[in-house]
Amino acid sequence: MNRLGVFAGLCGFVAVALGAFGAHGLEGRLSTEGLDWWGTATLYGLAHAVAALAVSMSEKSILRRAGWAFGIGAVIFSGSLYAMALGAPRWFGAITPVGGVSFLAGWTMIVFANARMR
Secondary structure, eight states: HHHHHHHHHHHHHHHHHHHHHHHHHHTTTTOOHHHHHHHHHHHHHHHHHHHHHHHTTOOHHHHHHHHHHHHHHIIIIIHHHHHHTTOOOOGGGHHHHHHHHHHHHHHHHHHHHHHHHH
16 A cells, blocks of 8 residues: 555545635635635645655655655644634644645755756
């Protein structure tokens, strides 16, 4: 079983489901700021789920680690924004950059992996 691929697929599923829920189920219930957070969480979660899925097909360990960084980043980054949109305390925003750093680490690993290719 390709655990990273499964995880990426689950992240993508959750991003689409929560994006649709936000667009249809939360309209008029969240502030403009909350809807913006929801949209950002969905965009970043879905984009990084696709990136994680792409690298899940590689045999290179550095690329697979990049995929895990994307998935973990999606959970932390998007999860904290979803939580704040739904009313979590604003200090929850201090967690969001941890997910962003995880995204950056994944992209850095992709740069290094591809810079080494011939």
